[in-house]
Amino acid sequence: MRKKCILIMNIIIFLICLSGCWNRRELNTLAVSIGIAVDLTEEREPYKLTSQIVLPSRTEKESNSTKKPYYNLMSEGKTLFDALRNATHESGRKVYLPHTKVLLIGEEAAKRGIVKYLDLFSRDHETRPNLKIIVVKGKASEVLEIESKIEKVPAFSLDKLTEMQKATSQSTVVNLLEFNNNLISKTTEPTCGVIEVNKKNGNKVVEMYGTAVFKGEKLVDYLDDVETRGFLWIKSDVKSGIIVIPSTEENEKISVEIIKEKTKIKTEIKENNIEFTIRIEGDYNVGEFVSDKKINNSETLELIREGVEKVIILEIKSALNKAKDLNTDIFGFGEKVHKKYPKEWSSIEEQWNMLFQDIKVKYEFQTNIHGAGTVSNTAIPRN
Amino acid sequence: MKLEKGKISSSQLMYLMTGFILGSTLLLSFVAPITKQNTWIAILFGGAAGLILVYITSTLAMKFPEKNLVLILETVYGRYVGKIISVLYILFFWMLITFNVKGISDFFVTLIMPETPDIVFIIIIVLLCGYAVSKGLEVIARTSLLLVSIFIIEVILIFILLYKNLDFTNLLPIFDISLSKLVQGVHTITAIPFGETVVFLFITGYVSKIEKARKASLSAVVIGIVIFIIISIRNVGVLGNSCCTIRYPSYQAARLIEVGNILERMELLLAISHIAIIFFKITIYYYATTIGVAQVLNLRSNLPLVYPIGIISVIISSIIFVFHLDSVEIGTNTFPIFSLPFVFFIPLVTLIIVNIKEKNKKKGNI
Numbered sequence: 001m002r003k004k005c006i007l008i009m010n011i012i013i014f015l016i017c018l019s020g021c022w023n024r025r026e027l028n029t030l031a032v033s034i035g036i037a038v039d040l041t042e043e044r045e046p047y048k049l050t051s052q053i054v055l056p057s058r059t060e061k062e063s064n065s066t067k068k069p070y071y072n073l074m075s076e077g078k079t080l081f082d083a084l085r086n087a088t089h090e091s092g093r094k095v096y097l098p099h100t101k102v103l104l105i106g107e108e109a110a111k112r113g114i115v116k117y118l119d120l121f122s123r124d125h126e127t128r129p130n131l132k133i134i135v136v137k138g139k140a141s142e143v144l145e146i147e148s149k150i151e152k153v154p155a156f157s158l159d160k161l162t163e164m165q166k167a168t169s170q171s172t173v174v175n176l177l178e179f180n181n182n183l184i185s186k187t188t189e190p191t192c193g194v195i196e197v198n199k200k201n202g203n204k205v206v207e208m209y210g211t212a213v214f215k216g217e218k219l220v221d222y223l224d225d226v227e228t229r230g231f232l233w234i235k236s237d238v239k240s241g242i243i244v245i246p247s248t249e250e251n252e253k254i255s256v257e258i259i260k261e262k263t264k265i266k267t268e269i270k271e272n273n274i275e276f277t278i279r280i281e282g283d284y285n286v287g288e289f290v291s292d293k294k295i296n297n298s299e300t301l302e303l304i305r306e307g308v309e310k311v312i313i314l315e316i317k318s319a320l321n322k323a324k325d326l327n328t329d330i331f332g333f334g335e336k337v338h339k340k341y342p343k344e345w346s347s348i349e350e351q352w353n354m355l356f357q358d359i360k361v362k363y364e365f366q367t368n369i370h371g372a373g374t375v376s377n378t379a380i381p382r383n
Numbered sequence: 384m385k386l387e388k389g390k391i392s393s394s395q396l397m398y399l400m401t402g403f404i405l406g407s408t409l410l411l412s413f414v415a416p417i418t419k420q421n422t423w424i425a426i427l428f429g430g431a432a433g434l435i436l437v438y439i440t441s442t443l444a445m446k447f448p449e450k451n452l453v454l455i456l457e458t459v460y461g462r463y464v465g466k467i468i469s470v471l472y473i474l475f476f477w478m479l480i481t482f483n484v485k486g487i488s489d490f491f492v493t494l495i496m497p498e499t500p501d502i503v504f505i506i507i508i509v510l511l512c513g514y515a516v517s518k519g520l521e522v523i524a525r526t527s528l529l530l531v532s533i534f535i536i537e538v539i540l541i542f543i544l545l546y547k548n549l550d551f552t553n554l555l556p557i558f559d560i561s562l563s564k565l566v567q568g569v570h571t572i573t574a575i576p577f578g579e580t581v582v583f584l585f586i587t588g589y590v591s592k593i594e595k596a597r598k599a600s601l602s603a604v605v606i607g608i609v610i611f612i613i614i615s616i617r618n619v620g621v622l623g624n625s626c627c628t629i630r631y632p633s634y635q636a637a638r639l640i641e642v643g644n645i646l647e648r649m650e651l652l653l654a655i656s657h658i659a660i661i662f663f664k665i666t667i668y669y670y671a672t673t674i675g676v677a678q679v680l681n682l683r684s685n686l687p688l689v690y691p692i693g694i695i696s697v698i699i700s701s702i703i704f705v706f707h708l709d710s711v712e713i714g715t716n717t718f719p720i721f722s723l724p725f726v727f728f729i730p731l732v733t734l735i736i737v738n739i740k741e742k743n744k745k746k747g748n749i
């Protein structure tokens with residue numbers, strides 16, 4: 001009898017204590033943030049934070065299309081965390097971070113030093129290390145206001161935009177973890193994606209291309225789309241994209257699509273010269289080939305192959321030159337030397353900035369042209 | 384008078400010990416800032432040192448079958464000195480209960496439920512472990528196979544799911560570390576998961592075939608080394624340079640799992656298996672403390688001590704570290720040196736004394 005009493009008491013205690021979480025948060029008490037933009041202003045409370053809150057009830061298909069399915073919650077504070085909490089002056093719900101997809105940082109803020117904007121997001125338990133970091137040319141909060149024609153919520157459209165960048169490989173997509181890794185590294189400089197607001201046909205549109213280059217924690221310059229592809233070739237991060245081989249006397253321009261690519265980099269120190277051999281193994285398909293020649297003879301294929309390699313070399317060179325101009329080792333060459341030659345590294349480390357200026361780069365290619373689409377010859381008028 | 388009537392098999396001892404060693408997984412991040420990408424080397428060396436320590440303790444256990452640590456110390460050093468050393472050991476294990484309880488409650492408060500007071504986690508965990516201890520060694524041993532396999536499956540599963548994020552070049556350059564830092568890292572690794580197995584001197588006495596105990600203990604250490612190396616390679620490979628700045632690298636690594644758009648946000652799986660494995664570590668310390676106190680005070684049973692010791696542990700755990708990062712400071716700088724006499728010197732000296740006594744006896748007989 002006594003045992004049964006104790007058992008029943010235990011069951012009751014556990015039922016009461018363990019049936020729910022202490023700080024449970026129901027959906028109707030949360031403001032689920034999906035995108036955050038930070039800007040620096042000249043006012044007394046300089047940190048301006050805009051978090052895009054999704055309003056789930058309005059995202060349904062039947063709902064009235066005049067009502068926006070999101071709300072931009074703006075707040076200011078002395079620090080970023082202060083600003084985030086100050087949002088509760090306006091909203092009855094606390095901003096809930098785990099679903100944040102993108103962190104937009106205004107150009108001005110990034111130029112002054114980005115670390116103080118990132119620390120909160122690496123420290124907080126709610127944010128995830130795969131939060132995407134993007135620098136906005138201009139004001140970051142503006143981007144969250146521009147609705148795309150296809151997606152209803154700007155932050156979701158930005159997230160999809162970053163996913164789609166692999167189709168051209170002309171912009172970098174970097175998450176918080178990768179950015180921090182490069183910040184911590186002694187030689188590698190961090191990079192991240194860039195967004196720009198442009199006007200097209202009188203409408204504002206958000207466009208993503210290029211790369212923001214940092215030196216230490218400060219934004220110094222941007223790579224354009226060609227340089228960015230060159231940068232990604234070295235990082236072995238080119239997923240897809242179109243290579244346009246310029247026209248010659250005999251041929252029109254040829255477009256070749258990148259199917260698969262892998263870059264291997266060999267590092268060597270030869271008589272105080274640091275030499276990198278970049279070997280690019282790639283599979284390509286011909287997408288456009290306007291010519292009366294047959295594509296399946298070895299001469300034409302050789303021509304295409306050479307053309308592809310030339311374009312790649314040009315892209316890589318443009319990226320390298322830009323990086324040397326800025327004196328930023330964004331490629332992680334320093335880390336590669338460190339990993340291959342740990343003993344020599346201690347003497348190299350201090351003068352790496354100088355040595356980076358005159359590194360030598362050699363190219364090797366294995367270019368496989370696989371297909372040429374559904375026709376064998378171009379449909380052109382016969383003479 | 385025996386305090387524990389149960390018997391465990393040598394394979395159960397192995398699972399228990401594996402669970403106990405793996406219970407220090409969260410503490411691996413203490414070493415990461417020191418040894419960085421070379422953590423796995425530190426684990427390898429630390430594990431080798433751990434094998435020696437386990438060899439010493441298991442030899443000691445085999446010399447005194449069916450005796451626990453308190454009785455061993457009393458027979459070797461005499462009644463009073465032996466009791467004093469035993470009390471020190473008991474306080475040491477008791478302290479480790481509170482450290483580990485606080486550790487797991489910190490884990491939850493920092494990462495999962497920041498607004499919940501940590502006393503809630505502390506009470507629930509101590510209650511759970513106290514229940515396990517009151518059920519006796521056999522019950523704890525029987526759960527070991529299940530919980531240890533859950534943990535090992537979790538480690539392997541997360542390794543596979545993170546395989547595409549792994550960058551093995553993060554592990555380079557190998558051996559790029561100053562000797563003093565390597566020694567510090569190896570020392571910490573030896574002290575925290577492996578050296579603490581000295582607590583098993585309270586358990587090996589109840590193994591049914593004592594001659595198999597050594598093999599079981601050594602294989603537990605080897606399993607521990609392998610799993611730790613997998614974990615540390617995974618964390619460094621996935622997190623790169625950040626690994627040494629993150630407090631709970633395994634958890635952050637698990638957050639990166641993204642297979643398609645379906646398998647995401649798997650980190651709670653990891654939290655669950657961590658609770659299961661840390662439950663072990665705390666339960667074994669708890670068990671050793673109750674048995675030790677009962678033995679020192681010559682009680683007939685350890686059961687009346689379970690809840691009083693639990694209540695005191697709850698109170699100490701809730702006040703022990705005010706600032707969460709204090710535990711990191713103590714784990715890296717203080718504890719490895721503080722634990723040295725308990726995990727190394729006393730067992731070694733005891734073994735030497737026992738050997739000398741045995742030789743003298745043999746000579747005397749001749």
